[in-house]
Amino acid sequence: MFQDLKLRLRDDGFITTNIPASKDSVLRTALQRFLELPLSERMQYSQKKLGVAFDGYSYMGQTDSLNQYDKDLLHSFVLSDISTVETFPETFQEYLKQEFPEQLAYINALEKKVLHWLGVSELDLFYDDYIKQMVSCNYYPALALTDQKTKPLDRLSFHTDVSLFSVFLFGLESGFAYEKSNGKKVLQNAIDEVVLFPGCFMELMTNGKIKALNHGVILPENSSEERFSFAFFSIPEPRASIQHSSFTGSGKAYYEYYLNKF
Numbered sequence: 001m002f003q004d005l006k007l008r009l010r011d012d013g014f015i016t017t018n019i020p021a022s023k024d025s026v027l028r029t030a031l032q033r034f035l036e037l038p039l040s041e042r043m044q045y046s047q048k049k050l051g052v053a054f055d056g057y058s059y060m061g062q063t064d065s066l067n068q069y070d071k072d073l074l075h076s077f078v079l080s081d082i083s084t085v086e087t088f089p090e091t092f093q094e095y096l097k098q099e100f101p102e103q104l105a106y107i108n109a110l111e112k113k114v115l116h117w118l119g120v121s122e123l124d125l126f127y128d129d130y131i132k133q134m135v136s137c138n139y140y141p142a143l144a145l146t147d148q149k150t151k152p153l154d155r156l157s158f159h160t161d162v163s164l165f166s167v168f169l170f171g172l173e174s175g176f177a178y179e180k181s182n183g184k185k186v187l188q189n190a191i192d193e194v195v196l197f198p199g200c201f202m203e204l205m206t207n208g209k210i211k212a213l214n215h216g217v218i219l220p221e222n223s224s225e226e227r228f229s230f231a232f233f234s235i236p237e238p239r240a241s242i243q244h245s246s247f248t249g250s251g252k253a254y255y256e257y258y259l260n261k262f
Protein backbone atom coordinates (compact mmCIF):
# COMPACT_ATOMS: atom_id res chain seq x y z
CA MET A 1 0.00 0.00 0.00
CA PHE A 2 2.83 2.40 0.81
CA GLN A 3 5.68 1.13 -1.40
CA ASP A 4 6.70 4.56 -2.66
CA LEU A 5 5.82 6.45 0.50
CA LYS A 6 8.07 9.43 1.15
CA LEU A 7 7.78 11.03 4.56
CA ARG A 8 9.54 14.24 5.44
CA LEU A 9 9.86 15.62 8.93
CA ARG A 10 9.88 19.40 8.81
CA ASP A 11 11.21 21.37 11.71
CA ASP A 12 9.38 20.71 14.96
CA GLY A 13 7.12 17.85 14.02
CA PHE A 14 5.21 18.82 10.91
CA ILE A 15 5.28 15.76 8.60
CA THR A 16 4.64 15.92 4.87
CA THR A 17 3.99 12.94 2.58
CA ASN A 18 3.87 12.29 -1.16
CA ILE A 19 0.32 10.90 -0.89
CA PRO A 20 -2.10 12.94 -3.04
CA ALA A 21 -4.87 14.48 -0.96
CA SER A 22 -8.25 12.72 -1.14
CA LYS A 23 -11.33 14.67 -2.20
CA ASP A 24 -13.40 16.11 0.64
CA SER A 25 -16.54 16.70 -1.46
CA VAL A 26 -18.87 14.14 0.16
CA LEU A 27 -17.97 15.21 3.70
CA ARG A 28 -17.99 18.91 2.80
CA THR A 29 -21.50 18.63 1.35
CA ALA A 30 -22.65 16.71 4.45
CA LEU A 31 -21.31 19.46 6.73
CA GLN A 32 -22.86 22.21 4.58
CA ARG A 33 -26.23 20.47 4.65
CA PHE A 34 -26.01 20.04 8.43
CA LEU A 35 -25.22 23.73 8.94
CA GLU A 36 -28.24 24.72 6.86
CA LEU A 37 -30.56 23.01 9.38
CA PRO A 38 -32.38 25.24 11.89
CA LEU A 39 -30.37 25.79 15.07
CA SER A 40 -32.88 23.80 17.14
CA GLU A 41 -32.27 20.74 14.95
CA ARG A 42 -28.50 21.19 15.00
CA MET A 43 -28.56 21.43 18.80
CA GLN A 44 -30.04 17.93 19.03
CA TYR A 45 -26.58 16.79 18.00
CA SER A 46 -24.62 19.11 20.29
CA GLN A 47 -21.46 17.73 21.82
CA LYS A 48 -23.07 17.86 25.26
CA LYS A 49 -26.14 15.94 24.13
CA LEU A 50 -24.19 13.14 22.43
CA GLY A 51 -21.88 12.89 25.44
CA VAL A 52 -19.32 10.55 23.87
CA ALA A 53 -15.68 11.67 23.60
CA PHE A 54 -15.68 14.83 21.44
CA ASP A 55 -18.50 13.76 19.14
CA GLY A 56 -21.10 16.28 18.02
CA TYR A 57 -21.72 19.88 17.10
CA SER A 58 -20.03 23.01 18.46
CA TYR A 59 -21.17 26.41 17.22
CA MET A 60 -19.39 29.72 16.82
CA GLY A 61 -19.48 31.71 20.06
CA GLN A 62 -20.21 28.66 22.23
CA THR A 63 -18.65 29.01 25.67
CA ASP A 64 -18.66 25.35 26.75
CA SER A 65 -17.38 23.42 23.73
CA LEU A 66 -14.66 20.85 24.43
CA ASN A 67 -12.80 21.58 21.23
CA GLN A 68 -13.03 25.31 20.57
CA TYR A 69 -13.04 28.64 22.42
CA ASP A 70 -15.96 31.09 22.23
CA LYS A 71 -13.69 33.53 20.37
CA ASP A 72 -12.86 30.99 17.67
CA LEU A 73 -14.50 31.77 14.36
CA LEU A 74 -15.88 28.39 13.33
CA HIS A 75 -18.60 25.79 13.55
CA SER A 76 -17.41 22.23 13.99
CA PHE A 77 -18.88 18.75 13.92
CA VAL A 78 -16.93 15.77 15.26
CA LEU A 79 -17.66 12.26 13.96
CA SER A 80 -15.91 9.18 15.30
CA ASP A 81 -15.81 5.41 15.19
CA ILE A 82 -16.45 5.39 18.95
CA SER A 83 -20.15 6.19 18.52
CA THR A 84 -22.33 4.12 16.20
CA VAL A 85 -23.17 5.51 12.77
CA GLU A 86 -26.87 5.92 13.72
CA THR A 87 -25.87 8.39 16.45
CA PHE A 88 -25.05 11.02 13.84
CA PRO A 89 -27.35 13.26 11.75
CA GLU A 90 -28.89 12.12 8.50
CA THR A 91 -26.75 14.56 6.50
CA PHE A 92 -23.57 12.61 7.42
CA GLN A 93 -24.95 9.11 6.80
CA GLU A 94 -23.81 8.78 3.19
CA TYR A 95 -20.27 9.80 4.14
CA LEU A 96 -20.20 7.56 7.22
CA LYS A 97 -21.32 4.51 5.28
CA GLN A 98 -19.49 5.03 2.01
CA GLU A 99 -16.18 6.71 2.82
CA PHE A 100 -15.44 6.82 6.54
CA PRO A 101 -14.52 3.13 7.15
CA GLU A 102 -12.14 3.00 4.18
CA GLN A 103 -10.53 6.33 5.08
CA LEU A 104 -10.00 5.24 8.69
CA ALA A 105 -8.41 1.95 7.60
CA TYR A 106 -6.05 3.91 5.38
CA ILE A 107 -5.17 6.38 8.13
CA ASN A 108 -4.55 3.56 10.62
CA ALA A 109 -2.15 1.86 8.20
CA LEU A 110 -0.37 5.16 7.52
CA GLU A 111 -0.03 5.99 11.21
CA LYS A 112 1.46 2.56 11.93
CA LYS A 113 4.05 3.26 9.22
CA VAL A 114 4.83 6.64 10.74
CA LEU A 115 5.16 5.17 14.25
CA HIS A 116 7.89 2.89 12.92
CA TRP A 117 9.51 5.68 10.93
CA LEU A 118 9.62 7.87 14.06
CA GLY A 119 11.21 5.01 16.01
CA VAL A 120 8.32 4.50 18.43
CA SER A 121 7.02 1.11 17.28
CA GLU A 122 6.62 0.17 20.97
CA LEU A 123 3.30 2.02 20.69
CA ASP A 124 2.03 -0.58 18.19
CA LEU A 125 0.26 -2.76 20.74
CA PHE A 126 -1.51 0.10 22.44
CA TYR A 127 -2.47 1.40 19.01
CA ASP A 128 -4.07 -1.89 17.99
CA ASP A 129 -5.92 -2.32 21.28
CA TYR A 130 -7.18 1.15 22.05
CA ILE A 131 -6.79 3.77 19.31
CA LYS A 132 -9.93 5.10 17.64
CA GLN A 133 -10.36 7.86 15.09
CA MET A 134 -12.42 11.00 14.99
CA VAL A 135 -12.75 13.61 12.29
CA SER A 136 -13.36 17.24 13.14
CA CYS A 137 -15.26 18.92 10.31
CA ASN A 138 -14.67 22.64 10.56
CA TYR A 139 -16.43 25.51 8.82
CA TYR A 140 -15.14 29.06 9.14
CA PRO A 141 -17.75 31.46 7.70
CA ALA A 142 -16.72 34.38 5.53
CA LEU A 143 -16.04 37.47 7.61
CA ALA A 144 -17.35 40.94 6.89
CA LEU A 145 -14.56 43.49 6.45
CA THR A 146 -15.78 45.35 9.54
CA ASP A 147 -15.44 42.11 11.54
CA GLN A 148 -11.88 41.73 10.38
CA LYS A 149 -11.00 45.10 11.92
CA THR A 150 -12.56 44.37 15.30
CA LYS A 151 -11.90 40.66 15.69
CA PRO A 152 -8.54 39.06 16.47
CA LEU A 153 -6.59 37.75 13.52
CA ASP A 154 -6.62 34.16 14.75
CA ARG A 155 -9.51 32.18 13.34
CA LEU A 156 -8.60 29.28 15.58
CA SER A 157 -6.47 29.92 18.67
CA PHE A 158 -3.08 28.25 18.89
CA HIS A 159 -3.25 24.90 20.65
CA THR A 160 -1.91 21.36 20.69
CA ASP A 161 -4.29 18.55 19.74
CA VAL A 162 -5.64 15.80 22.00
CA SER A 163 -4.45 13.20 19.50
CA LEU A 164 -1.65 10.76 18.93
CA PHE A 165 -1.55 12.05 15.34
CA SER A 166 -3.61 14.68 13.56
CA VAL A 167 -3.95 13.76 9.90
CA PHE A 168 -5.09 15.98 7.04
CA LEU A 169 -6.26 13.39 4.54
CA PHE A 170 -7.76 16.06 2.27
CA GLY A 171 -4.63 18.23 2.39
CA LEU A 172 -4.27 21.59 4.05
CA GLU A 173 -6.16 24.79 3.26
CA SER A 174 -4.27 28.08 3.46
CA GLY A 175 -4.33 29.83 6.82
CA PHE A 176 -2.78 26.97 8.81
CA ALA A 177 0.15 28.08 10.94
CA TYR A 178 2.41 26.28 13.39
CA GLU A 179 4.96 27.27 15.96
CA LYS A 180 8.61 26.23 15.79
CA SER A 181 10.49 25.37 18.97
CA ASN A 182 12.17 28.79 18.85
CA GLY A 183 8.71 30.38 19.13
CA LYS A 184 8.58 31.56 15.51
CA LYS A 185 5.29 31.02 13.74
CA VAL A 186 5.30 29.52 10.26
CA LEU A 187 2.33 30.37 8.03
CA GLN A 188 1.84 27.38 5.75
CA ASN A 189 0.67 27.59 2.15
CA ALA A 190 -2.09 25.24 1.04
CA ILE A 191 -0.81 21.66 0.55
CA ASP A 192 -2.40 19.18 -1.85
CA GLU A 193 -0.91 16.13 -0.17
CA VAL A 194 -1.63 14.31 3.07
CA VAL A 195 0.13 15.94 6.03
CA LEU A 196 0.20 14.99 9.69
CA PHE A 197 1.69 15.96 13.03
CA PRO A 198 1.84 14.65 16.59
CA GLY A 199 -0.53 15.74 19.34
CA CYS A 200 -0.47 15.68 23.15
CA PHE A 201 -1.14 11.95 23.39
CA MET A 202 2.05 11.26 21.43
CA GLU A 203 3.99 13.58 23.72
CA LEU A 204 2.61 11.76 26.76
CA MET A 205 3.20 8.25 25.40
CA THR A 206 6.80 9.04 24.39
CA ASN A 207 7.68 10.88 27.62
CA GLY A 208 8.16 14.08 25.68
CA LYS A 209 10.56 12.55 23.15
CA ILE A 210 8.09 13.54 20.42
CA LYS A 211 6.48 16.89 21.10
CA ALA A 212 2.94 17.94 20.21
CA LEU A 213 2.86 20.57 17.48
CA ASN A 214 1.42 23.94 18.53
CA HIS A 215 -0.74 25.26 15.71
CA GLY A 216 -3.65 27.49 14.82
CA VAL A 217 -5.49 29.12 11.94
CA ILE A 218 -4.66 32.68 10.99
CA LEU A 219 -6.90 34.98 9.01
CA PRO A 220 -4.86 35.99 5.97
CA GLU A 221 -4.70 39.73 5.35
CA ASN A 222 -7.35 41.05 2.97
CA SER A 223 -9.11 37.74 2.82
CA SER A 224 -12.47 37.11 4.38
CA GLU A 225 -13.21 33.94 2.42
CA GLU A 226 -15.02 31.04 4.03
CA ARG A 227 -12.85 28.07 4.89
CA PHE A 228 -13.41 24.35 5.31
CA SER A 229 -10.98 22.05 7.06
CA PHE A 230 -11.16 18.39 8.05
CA ALA A 231 -8.74 16.90 10.59
CA PHE A 232 -8.60 13.25 11.59
CA PHE A 233 -7.41 12.59 15.14
CA SER A 234 -6.28 9.27 16.55
CA ILE A 235 -7.31 9.15 20.20
CA PRO A 236 -7.52 6.50 22.93
CA GLU A 237 -11.08 5.22 23.18
CA PRO A 238 -12.90 6.21 26.41
CA ARG A 239 -12.49 2.76 28.01
CA ALA A 240 -8.79 2.46 27.09
CA SER A 241 -6.48 1.54 29.93
CA ILE A 242 -3.46 3.83 29.95
CA GLN A 243 -0.66 2.71 32.25
CA HIS A 244 2.13 5.15 31.78
CA SER A 245 4.77 6.75 33.98
CA SER A 246 3.29 10.21 33.44
CA PHE A 247 -0.39 9.19 33.30
CA THR A 248 -2.50 6.32 34.57
CA GLY A 249 -6.21 6.09 33.88
CA SER A 250 -8.86 5.55 31.25
CA GLY A 251 -9.08 7.21 27.85
CA LYS A 252 -11.90 9.32 29.24
CA ALA A 253 -9.69 10.43 32.12
CA TYR A 254 -7.02 11.34 29.57
CA TYR A 255 -9.51 13.67 27.77
CA GLU A 256 -10.08 15.46 31.10
CA TYR A 257 -6.33 15.65 31.69
CA TYR A 258 -5.88 17.17 28.21
CA LEU A 259 -8.76 19.65 28.63
CA ASN A 260 -7.39 20.81 31.98
CA LYS A 261 -4.25 22.02 30.20
CA PHE A 262 -6.26 24.86 28.65
Ligand SMILES: [Fe+2]
Pocket: 159, 160, 161, 215
Ligand atom coordinates in the same frame (compact mmCIF):
# COMPACT_ATOMS: atom_id res chain seq x y z
FE1 LIG B 1 -5.79 21.46 16.11
